Amino acid sequence: MKAQVKANELLLENKAFIEKPNKQWFIRVFVLAVLICIGLYALVLQVIEGHLITGMRDNVVWGVYIVNFVFILGLSYAGALIAGVFHLARVEWAKPLQRILKLITVFSLIVGPIYILLCLGRPERLFNLFLYPRIQSPITWDLIAILTDLIFCVVYLYFTYIKDFALLRDNSNSLNLYGWRKKLYKFLALGYQNTPEQTKLLNQALDIMAAIIIPTSIIAYSLLAWLFGMNLKVGWHSAMTAPFFVLSAVYSGIALLIIIMWIYRKTQKLEKVFTDNHFLYLGFALVILSLFYGYFYFSQYITDWYNLQETANRLLDKYLDFSQYGFHFSIAIFLVAFLPSIIIGLPWFRSINSIVLTSVLVLAGLWVMRYLMIVPVLETPYLPMQDFRESWVHYSATWIEWSLTIAGISAFILFFIVASKFAPIIPISEMLEKKGENKLVIFYKTRRKLSKK
């Protein structure tokens, strides 16, 4: 009961952020909506005029769209994976992060697949995927995995909200809310009254969901990696692809988590919730992941370096040639593989702001690395590219692709703004549960069995 009281306090302390929105909030939403509308205009143009107005051509058939798709879905799987592991391992300090992680998961799962639709020549025929499915195709795997993951993650997100919805329902009279929101909370709380029986059931359900979401997200992201790995292209056709993808996903997920945490800490004055320690711990995670990333990258490229096969050589030359992708490559690899070690790993530059700045740079670097993993490979077919049309040989994205990219990011931010207005951005009830209160079912049982013996 003590926790309950505390939860009410905490909720009322932060009530301004979920109460009726103010003018500033509407301005933010409006700006994002404008950005999304520009993207929609670009989309309409693309539908009317065809894909010729994008930078994609017969060699580079997938451009920024696929980079975004891979990148954003990576964030999603990372969110699910990290949240699941933290939940099952009962990592106490990570409890306040749970909600952000799950929101990242769901929102990027909604935004990401849109990019693959943008990439289709005939998006209106998508239903053919269900009419004539071919299990052998990695795209079918992806379709199944993304759909499954989306359903699981949305439901999981909702489950984790139930306790807080109950809290909001119980406190709705002391909050300044629209009437419909009060009704909605009542409906969504599913009659959760915090009885021990209900708590046990809900906790069990949460454990099950966390347990199935971890493998689902790993499988789903590996399947996405095999979209490339199952391709005969030099540079993609490698057994490294899937593990490397999963690692990069977790890496980018943590970087984004730090950024979002910082933003809420600044705007919602949550210094007591998102403590300095949180930044430090995640910062160290970033360092470790950056080293892993460097290790993976090195092992992939040292192998390629020793490979004398002609096409592989041509590809490697493109990464190292400063007139081609040399600059992008060296800057990006510095950002993702070395920067965290220098800024966060060494004590001299370490601070909350530097950790956040590093996260931003790492996130950007990882996007560029994804771009470098996709576009130069497509620009390096087995046969020489003997096209007299420059745009057919070298890919460069047009404003259509960029504005749709910005629209996607805006949509992602917009979702966050709306979600954090609808319910607290921190899982209040969960956070205040006492340590050891919520035991894992399976441990509980085995321990009992052991003690019986």
Added chain:
Amino acid sequence: MKPTYILSAPLLFLFFFCYVPTKTMAATNIQKKTKTRLKVYYEKLPNSNKKISIILFKGSGKKMAGIKNAEIFLTTYNLEEEQVLTSLYTDANGEATLIIEANYLFPKDEHGYSIIKAMYHGADSLKAAKKQIKFMDLNIDISFDIVDSIKLITVSTFEIDSIGSKVPISGVELNIGVERLFSTLYLSKIKTKKGIGIMEFPNDIAGDSLGAINIIVKIDDDDDYGTITKSAKNNWGTIVDYSIAPNGRTLFGDEAPLWMIISVFVVLAGAWYHFILAIYKVLKIKKIEQNLLQKS
């Protein structure tokens, strides 16, 4: 005012200079008729019908163009006397064809030659043209023998004289081949001696699933005999197996390999089972609340 006059005078001159000569040149162009040419080919088809193909065209090389809708008159000579056969119209490519049935008694001269004369009378802008060809009506017979397990194709070439008896013709060049989808695959070229040519048929010519092949004997654009094609079927070809042996590990077929279907199913079933279990637990929460309300 003055400068304009000065300017316009040479312009006027220039105008006449340019205009008048082109006009007269165009006029002469119409009067000058284009030269046309006729080509006539004689061909004996496998069913012994005779085919006369005619092309009427102007220009040559790349500029060669057929003349359409032109009437071509065909005549022949029967004992020094010109006899009208028929007239033909050319099609869009300037081509026209006449088929002469096998049993039609085509007049011959004392040397055994038949004559066909094609005439085009010309038109407003086209000159007349004529062309005459002569040909001898040669017959081909094909027979197959196997001697000491060697497959032999025997071809006899002969003419039929006025009393209907066969006169062997020697020294005729024959191409022997087998019919394929797009063309004839020629195997050898032989010359008849005493009206007979023999060819040894190779053992490794692909037939169909039963080994059937169609042997083609052809005389190609001979000065005397034109083009003659004759064919006969037998089953001397090798038997080709049309069934395709599937490559075990390929994935391009319509059906996915079983292990893939099973693993997808198992993974999905496992995940969805637990998912439904979790949903069931959460739905129970609602029930418990209802129970609570009833109690109170």
Added chain:
Amino acid sequence: MKDKKGNSRRKFLSAGLKIGVATAAGGLAAANVFEEPPTKGEKIKVLTTDGTVIEVEKPVTDCKINPCVPAKGVEARKGIPGRSFVMVIDLAKCKNARKCVESCQKGHDLLPDQELMKVYLMKDNPESEPFWFPKNCFHCDNPPCVKVCPVGATFKRTDNIVLVDADRCIGCKFCISACPYSARILNWADKESYASNDPSYSPETQVPGQHGTVSKCDFCPDRARVGKLPYCASSCPMGAIYFGDKNEDAVTNGEETLRFKELIKERVGYRYLEELGTEPNVYYLPPVNRMFPYERGFSKLSEEQKEILLNSISKP
């Protein structure tokens, strides 16, 4: 002399037949339909045994494979029974005349910059002389593109041909990136003659095309049905492209017919990138004893284009 005469005539007749075929097959290829009134010579006259003259319809095509019209829908996915189409390209004869590219574009109603047949300039090693390398779809026996298609819009037939059903294609472009031979293209821009779900569409002709779907060399099975060689093979002035049926063990370039196995054996024919295990059905005869220097192929290109080609084959 005699041979030459025969050749020019054959060309002449074949030109005529092309139009005949096109009109007969009900406007099969939109590009070939001429808006001209019929001529009086559309019928053939026959002089019968009794000396009378009758008129009969022109035998429009010689139907070699039943049915003679391009297969549609499910039928098009099966393949012509008992056929196993192959192509042999004699690199010693190619001089980048680009007639194959042009006639293919015309026959398949392509834009001038869409090439189902491309001619590359290749060089095997720094010491060897460059050569011209016409490349279409190899119709692999183990096609990587078919494997990855999520909807089965591209498929392998029993007659070796790999086709695309543009009515089903969702334009995901996965197959384009999966093809190691860069054989596939997308119809990026819309065109007036394009139509979706058109009743006259057949995967065998790929006409009318469809916007946003994949297109590729189809080995022209619609032409094989009437005994015609593919556009490329029938238009090459050098006779560099041979086409035929492996089951019949014969390939022809329209002038000469050769035995496929013998040809590959004697001229040491090879398949491009054999090591990928895709098992192509297009064979190449090495560019030895060439009929002319490769520089001839530059005649239609600008200096700049020449530079691009030469740069792309010289290894740094």
